[in-house]
Amino acid sequence: MPTPPPLDAAGAVVPHDHDEIEAGDRVIRRISDRQIVTDGAGARRISSLAYQASGGANGGMSVDIEKFIVEGGDEPEQWVTTPRWIGSVCFSAGFLRGLQFQIGYHPIEETSERPANPYHGEVWGTFSRAQKIALQQNANWFVPIPDVELDQPLADQATG
Amino acid sequence: MNANRQEWTSTGSDTHTRVIHIGFHRAIVSRPTRDWHKEVTATLNELAALPRGWDGYNGRPVRFDCAYFALSMLEAICPADGPAPQIVPGSNGDLQLEWHMPNEDIELHVRGPNKVTAWRVAGATDPDGEELQLTNDFTQVAAWIRAIMEPAVADAAAA
Numbered sequence: 443m444p445t446p447p448p449l450d451a452a453g454a455v456v457p458h459d460h461d462e463i464e465a466g467d468r469v470i471r472r473i474s475d476r477q478i479v480t481d482g483a484g485a486r487r488i489s490s491l492a493y494q495a496s497g498g499a500n501g502g503m504s505v506d507i508e509k510f511i512v513e514g515g516d517e518p519e520q521w522v523t524t525p526r527w528i529g530s531v532c533f534s535a536g537f538l539r540g541l542q543f544q545i546g547y548h549p550i551e552e553t554s555e556r557p558a559n560p561y562h563g564e565v566w567g568t569f570s571r572a573q574k575i576a577l578q579q580n581a582n583w584f585v586p587i588p589d590v591e592l593d594q595p596l597a598d599q600a601t602g
Numbered sequence: 603m604n605a606n607r608q609e610w611t612s613t614g615s616d617t618h619t620r621v622i623h624i625g626f627h628r629a630i631v632s633r634p635t636r637d638w639h640k641e642v643t644a645t646l647n648e649l650a651a652l653p654r655g656w657d658g659y660n661g662r663p664v665r666f667d668c669a670y671f672a673l674s675m676l677e678a679i680c681p682a683d684g685p686a687p688q689i690v691p692g693s694n695g696d697l698q699l700e701w702h703m704p705n706e707d708i709e710l711h712v713r714g715p716n717k718v719t720a721w722r723v724a725g726a727t728d729p730d731g732e733e734l735q736l737t738n739d740f741t742q743v744a745a746w747i748r749a750i751m752e753p754a755v756a757d758a759a760a761a
Contacts, residue, residue: 489688491697501694504660
Protein backbone atom coordinates (compact mmCIF):
# COMPACT_ATOMS: atom_id res chain seq x y z
CA MET A 443 0.00 0.00 0.00
CA PRO A 444 1.19 3.55 -0.62
CA THR A 445 2.50 5.65 2.24
CA PRO A 446 -0.47 7.35 3.95
CA PRO A 447 -0.97 11.02 3.09
CA PRO A 448 -0.26 13.86 5.52
CA LEU A 449 -3.26 14.97 7.58
CA ASP A 450 -4.11 18.26 9.25
CA ALA A 451 -5.33 18.60 12.83
CA ALA A 452 -8.89 17.90 11.73
CA GLY A 453 -7.86 14.71 9.98
CA ALA A 454 -8.23 16.08 6.46
CA VAL A 455 -5.67 15.25 3.80
CA VAL A 456 -3.26 18.14 3.28
CA PRO A 457 -2.38 19.10 -0.32
CA HIS A 458 0.91 17.41 -1.07
CA ASP A 459 3.05 15.86 -3.75
CA HIS A 460 3.20 12.17 -2.98
CA ASP A 461 6.69 10.72 -3.21
CA GLU A 462 5.47 7.45 -4.69
CA ILE A 463 3.66 9.11 -7.60
CA GLU A 464 6.49 9.49 -10.09
CA ALA A 465 6.68 11.71 -13.15
CA GLY A 466 5.82 8.94 -15.60
CA ASP A 467 2.89 7.61 -13.56
CA ARG A 468 -0.54 8.25 -15.00
CA VAL A 469 -3.42 9.80 -13.11
CA ILE A 470 -6.90 9.10 -14.41
CA ARG A 471 -9.87 11.46 -14.37
CA ARG A 472 -13.27 9.82 -14.82
CA ILE A 473 -15.64 11.54 -17.23
CA SER A 474 -19.44 11.43 -17.07
CA ASP A 475 -21.70 11.91 -20.06
CA ARG A 476 -22.99 14.96 -18.21
CA GLN A 477 -19.62 16.60 -18.85
CA ILE A 478 -19.81 16.30 -22.64
CA VAL A 479 -20.76 19.31 -24.77
CA THR A 480 -21.06 19.97 -28.48
CA ASP A 481 -18.57 22.47 -29.88
CA GLY A 482 -19.06 25.05 -32.60
CA ALA A 483 -18.13 22.57 -35.31
CA GLY A 484 -20.66 20.03 -34.09
CA ALA A 485 -18.11 17.74 -32.45
CA ARG A 486 -18.71 16.35 -28.96
CA ARG A 487 -16.02 17.33 -26.47
CA ILE A 488 -15.31 17.36 -22.74
CA SER A 489 -16.36 20.55 -20.96
CA SER A 490 -13.75 22.63 -19.21
CA LEU A 491 -15.80 22.16 -16.05
CA ALA A 492 -14.69 18.52 -15.94
CA TYR A 493 -11.35 19.86 -14.81
CA GLN A 494 -11.91 21.61 -11.51
CA ALA A 495 -11.23 21.11 -7.84
CA SER A 496 -13.95 19.97 -5.49
CA GLY A 497 -15.08 22.44 -2.89
CA GLY A 498 -14.17 22.71 0.74
CA ALA A 499 -10.91 23.05 2.56
CA ASN A 500 -8.05 21.17 0.91
CA GLY A 501 -10.30 20.18 -1.99
CA GLY A 502 -8.55 19.10 -5.16
CA MET A 503 -9.58 17.46 -8.44
CA SER A 504 -10.34 13.81 -7.81
CA VAL A 505 -8.38 11.25 -9.79
CA ASP A 506 -7.44 7.58 -9.68
CA ILE A 507 -3.76 6.66 -9.51
CA GLU A 508 -3.11 3.96 -12.13
CA LYS A 509 0.00 2.57 -10.43
CA PHE A 510 -1.80 2.11 -7.13
CA ILE A 511 -4.68 0.31 -8.87
CA VAL A 512 -2.25 -2.14 -10.45
CA GLU A 513 -0.34 -2.61 -7.19
CA GLY A 514 -3.66 -3.29 -5.47
CA GLY A 515 -4.36 -6.13 -7.84
CA ASP A 516 -7.14 -4.47 -9.80
CA GLU A 517 -7.42 -3.81 -13.51
CA PRO A 518 -7.32 -0.03 -14.16
CA GLU A 519 -9.76 0.20 -17.10
CA GLN A 520 -12.31 -1.86 -15.23
CA TRP A 521 -11.77 -0.01 -11.96
CA VAL A 522 -12.45 3.44 -13.38
CA THR A 523 -15.52 2.40 -15.34
CA THR A 524 -17.23 0.46 -12.58
CA PRO A 525 -20.14 0.63 -12.21
CA ARG A 526 -21.31 3.25 -14.66
CA TRP A 527 -18.75 5.89 -15.65
CA ILE A 528 -18.51 5.92 -19.35
CA GLY A 529 -15.01 7.15 -19.94
CA SER A 530 -11.86 8.64 -18.56
CA VAL A 531 -8.84 10.68 -19.54
CA CYS A 532 -5.33 10.59 -18.17
CA PHE A 533 -2.31 12.78 -17.62
CA SER A 534 1.21 12.02 -16.55
CA ALA A 535 2.12 13.26 -13.10
CA GLY A 536 5.14 14.98 -14.59
CA PHE A 537 2.96 16.95 -16.99
CA LEU A 538 0.66 18.08 -14.18
CA ARG A 539 3.57 19.09 -11.97
CA GLY A 540 4.90 21.09 -14.89
CA LEU A 541 1.65 23.09 -14.71
CA GLN A 542 2.34 23.79 -11.02
CA PHE A 543 -0.15 21.22 -9.76
CA GLN A 544 0.50 18.92 -6.82
CA ILE A 545 -0.55 15.27 -7.09
CA GLY A 546 -1.26 13.45 -3.88
CA TYR A 547 -2.80 10.31 -2.43
CA HIS A 548 -6.18 10.45 -0.71
CA PRO A 549 -7.75 7.03 -0.12
CA ILE A 550 -11.51 7.17 0.34
CA GLU A 551 -13.23 5.02 2.92
CA GLU A 552 -16.66 3.60 2.25
CA THR A 553 -19.62 5.61 3.54
CA SER A 554 -23.37 5.35 3.13
CA GLU A 555 -23.07 7.76 0.18
CA ARG A 556 -20.11 6.35 -1.70
CA PRO A 557 -17.99 3.26 -2.11
CA ALA A 558 -14.41 3.01 -0.95
CA ASN A 559 -11.66 4.04 -3.35
CA PRO A 560 -8.24 3.03 -2.02
CA TYR A 561 -6.63 4.32 -5.22
CA HIS A 562 -8.08 7.82 -5.05
CA GLY A 563 -5.80 10.79 -5.44
CA GLU A 564 -6.19 14.52 -5.79
CA VAL A 565 -4.69 17.19 -7.99
CA TRP A 566 -4.28 20.48 -6.17
CA GLY A 567 -3.74 23.85 -7.74
CA THR A 568 -5.50 27.04 -8.69
CA PHE A 569 -7.19 25.67 -11.83
CA SER A 570 -6.75 28.96 -13.59
CA ARG A 571 -8.15 29.38 -17.09
CA ALA A 572 -4.70 28.83 -18.57
CA GLN A 573 -4.27 25.63 -16.57
CA LYS A 574 -7.72 24.38 -17.57
CA ILE A 575 -6.99 25.05 -21.23
CA ALA A 576 -3.72 23.15 -20.87
CA LEU A 577 -5.56 20.23 -19.28
CA GLN A 578 -8.16 20.19 -22.06
CA GLN A 579 -5.54 20.33 -24.79
CA ASN A 580 -3.28 17.69 -23.27
CA ALA A 581 -5.73 15.11 -21.96
CA ASN A 582 -5.33 11.66 -23.41
CA TRP A 583 -7.94 8.97 -23.46
CA PHE A 584 -7.69 6.25 -20.86
CA VAL A 585 -11.12 4.80 -21.62
CA PRO A 586 -12.35 6.53 -24.79
CA ILE A 587 -15.93 7.67 -25.11
CA PRO A 588 -17.32 6.89 -28.57
CA ASP A 589 -17.95 9.95 -30.75
CA VAL A 590 -16.24 12.31 -28.30
CA GLU A 591 -13.11 14.14 -29.43
CA LEU A 592 -10.28 15.52 -27.33
CA ASP A 593 -8.89 18.99 -27.88
CA GLN A 594 -5.66 18.68 -29.87
CA PRO A 595 -4.32 15.68 -27.96
CA LEU A 596 -0.57 15.35 -27.68
CA ALA A 597 0.07 11.68 -28.23
CA ASP A 598 3.36 11.50 -26.41
CA GLN A 599 2.26 13.40 -23.30
CA ALA A 600 0.70 10.57 -21.31
CA THR A 601 3.88 8.60 -21.08
CA GLY A 602 5.69 11.54 -19.57
CA MET B 603 -40.52 12.42 0.32
CA ASN B 604 -39.04 15.84 0.91
CA ALA B 605 -41.92 18.21 1.63
CA ASN B 606 -39.71 21.29 1.37
CA ARG B 607 -38.56 21.43 -2.21
CA GLN B 608 -38.75 23.57 -5.31
CA GLU B 609 -39.13 22.71 -8.94
CA TRP B 610 -40.03 24.33 -12.19
CA THR B 611 -42.74 23.03 -14.39
CA SER B 612 -44.30 24.02 -17.67
CA THR B 613 -48.05 24.42 -17.40
CA GLY B 614 -49.03 25.55 -20.85
CA SER B 615 -47.96 27.25 -24.01
CA ASP B 616 -47.81 30.76 -22.63
CA THR B 617 -46.67 30.43 -19.06
CA HIS B 618 -43.88 28.81 -17.16
CA THR B 619 -44.30 28.15 -13.50
CA ARG B 620 -42.02 27.74 -10.55
CA VAL B 621 -43.62 25.64 -7.83
CA ILE B 622 -42.28 26.00 -4.33
CA HIS B 623 -43.31 23.22 -1.96
CA ILE B 624 -43.13 24.22 1.67
CA GLY B 625 -44.54 21.55 3.89
CA PHE B 626 -47.90 20.78 2.38
CA HIS B 627 -48.33 24.25 0.90
CA ARG B 628 -47.41 25.37 -2.58
CA ALA B 629 -46.52 28.82 -3.85
CA ILE B 630 -46.82 29.20 -7.61
CA VAL B 631 -45.11 31.98 -9.54
CA SER B 632 -45.84 32.36 -13.25
CA ARG B 633 -43.49 33.92 -15.74
CA PRO B 634 -43.43 34.39 -19.50
CA THR B 635 -42.15 31.48 -21.51
CA ARG B 636 -39.02 31.97 -23.60
CA ASP B 637 -37.95 29.75 -26.43
CA TRP B 638 -35.09 28.28 -24.46
CA HIS B 639 -36.86 28.38 -21.10
CA LYS B 640 -38.51 24.98 -21.20
CA GLU B 641 -35.33 23.21 -22.31
CA VAL B 642 -33.17 24.96 -19.72
CA THR B 643 -35.68 24.35 -16.96
CA ALA B 644 -35.89 20.66 -17.76
CA THR B 645 -32.12 20.34 -17.73
CA LEU B 646 -31.77 22.21 -14.44
CA ASN B 647 -34.35 19.95 -12.85
CA GLU B 648 -32.42 16.91 -14.06
CA LEU B 649 -29.13 18.24 -12.75
CA ALA B 650 -30.63 19.10 -9.37
CA ALA B 651 -31.71 15.48 -9.07
CA LEU B 652 -28.33 13.92 -9.86
CA PRO B 653 -27.25 11.29 -7.35
CA ARG B 654 -24.33 12.00 -5.04
CA GLY B 655 -21.20 10.75 -6.74
CA TRP B 656 -22.61 11.28 -10.23
CA ASP B 657 -19.11 12.11 -11.52
CA GLY B 658 -17.53 8.90 -10.32
CA TYR B 659 -16.10 10.60 -7.26
CA ASN B 660 -17.99 12.69 -4.72
CA GLY B 661 -19.93 14.99 -7.05
CA ARG B 662 -22.99 16.69 -5.63
CA PRO B 663 -26.22 17.43 -7.49
CA VAL B 664 -26.58 21.00 -8.71
CA ARG B 665 -27.70 23.21 -5.84
CA PHE B 666 -31.08 24.87 -6.15
CA ASP B 667 -29.62 28.31 -5.44
CA CYS B 668 -27.14 27.92 -8.29
CA ALA B 669 -29.84 26.67 -10.66
CA TYR B 670 -32.24 29.44 -9.73
CA PHE B 671 -29.57 32.11 -10.06
CA ALA B 672 -28.47 30.72 -13.42
CA LEU B 673 -32.03 30.85 -14.71
CA SER B 674 -32.54 34.39 -13.42
CA MET B 675 -29.25 35.48 -14.99
CA LEU B 676 -30.22 33.89 -18.30
CA GLU B 677 -33.51 35.75 -18.28
CA ALA B 678 -31.52 38.96 -17.90
CA ILE B 679 -28.88 38.32 -20.55
CA CYS B 680 -30.44 36.02 -23.14
CA PRO B 681 -33.21 37.29 -25.45
CA ALA B 682 -36.36 35.21 -25.77
CA ASP B 683 -35.21 33.97 -29.16
CA GLY B 684 -31.61 33.58 -28.08
CA PRO B 685 -29.70 30.33 -28.28
CA ALA B 686 -30.17 27.88 -25.44
CA PRO B 687 -26.96 27.20 -23.54
CA GLN B 688 -25.54 23.77 -22.89
CA ILE B 689 -25.49 23.16 -19.15
CA VAL B 690 -22.77 21.18 -17.41
CA PRO B 691 -22.89 20.27 -13.71
CA GLY B 692 -19.88 20.85 -11.51
CA SER B 693 -18.73 18.56 -8.73
CA ASN B 694 -19.57 21.10 -6.04
CA GLY B 695 -23.24 21.73 -6.81
CA ASP B 696 -22.19 24.47 -9.22
CA LEU B 697 -22.86 24.56 -12.95
CA GLN B 698 -21.60 26.03 -16.19
CA LEU B 699 -23.60 27.53 -19.06
CA GLU B 700 -21.85 27.14 -22.39
CA TRP B 701 -22.42 28.44 -25.91
CA HIS B 702 -20.12 27.13 -28.60
CA MET B 703 -20.24 28.71 -32.05
CA PRO B 704 -17.93 28.17 -35.04
CA ASN B 705 -15.78 31.18 -34.15
CA GLU B 706 -16.74 31.93 -30.59
CA ASP B 707 -17.10 30.21 -27.25
CA ILE B 708 -18.75 31.56 -24.10
CA GLU B 709 -18.70 29.86 -20.72
CA LEU B 710 -20.42 31.16 -17.59
CA HIS B 711 -19.38 29.24 -14.50
CA VAL B 712 -22.00 29.80 -11.81
CA ARG B 713 -20.13 29.01 -8.61
CA GLY B 714 -23.00 30.31 -6.53
CA PRO B 715 -25.51 33.14 -6.51
CA ASN B 716 -23.72 36.31 -7.63
CA LYS B 717 -20.48 34.38 -8.11
CA VAL B 718 -19.91 33.95 -11.83
CA THR B 719 -16.74 33.48 -13.81
CA ALA B 720 -17.42 34.47 -17.41
CA TRP B 721 -15.06 33.52 -20.22
CA ARG B 722 -15.17 34.20 -23.92
CA VAL B 723 -12.80 33.40 -26.72
CA ALA B 724 -13.51 34.79 -30.16
CA GLY B 725 -11.43 33.87 -33.17
CA ALA B 726 -7.91 32.54 -33.11
CA THR B 727 -6.10 35.75 -32.24
CA ASP B 728 -6.42 35.30 -28.48
CA PRO B 729 -6.66 31.60 -27.60
CA ASP B 730 -6.73 32.36 -23.87
CA GLY B 731 -9.77 34.59 -24.34
CA GLU B 732 -11.21 37.13 -21.94
CA GLU B 733 -12.21 36.22 -18.38
CA LEU B 734 -14.39 38.27 -16.02
CA GLN B 735 -15.41 37.79 -12.39
CA LEU B 736 -19.03 38.94 -12.11
CA THR B 737 -21.50 39.44 -9.28
CA ASN B 738 -24.63 41.31 -10.32
CA ASP B 739 -23.77 43.28 -13.46
CA PHE B 740 -23.95 41.07 -16.53
CA THR B 741 -24.00 43.82 -19.15
CA GLN B 742 -20.83 42.58 -20.78
CA VAL B 743 -22.08 39.01 -20.96
CA ALA B 744 -25.37 40.17 -22.48
CA ALA B 745 -23.32 41.87 -25.21
CA TRP B 746 -21.44 38.63 -25.80
CA ILE B 747 -24.74 36.77 -26.24
CA ARG B 748 -26.06 39.41 -28.64
CA ALA B 749 -22.85 39.12 -30.64
CA ILE B 750 -23.22 35.37 -31.16
CA MET B 751 -26.83 35.93 -32.25
CA GLU B 752 -25.90 38.35 -35.01
CA PRO B 753 -25.24 35.72 -37.71
CA ALA B 754 -28.56 34.06 -36.89
CA VAL B 755 -30.37 37.39 -37.05
CA ALA B 756 -28.76 38.16 -40.40
CA ASP B 757 -29.77 34.73 -41.74
CA ALA B 758 -33.35 35.22 -40.58
CA ALA B 759 -33.52 38.64 -42.21
CA ALA B 760 -32.19 37.28 -45.48
CA ALA B 761 -34.66 34.37 -45.55
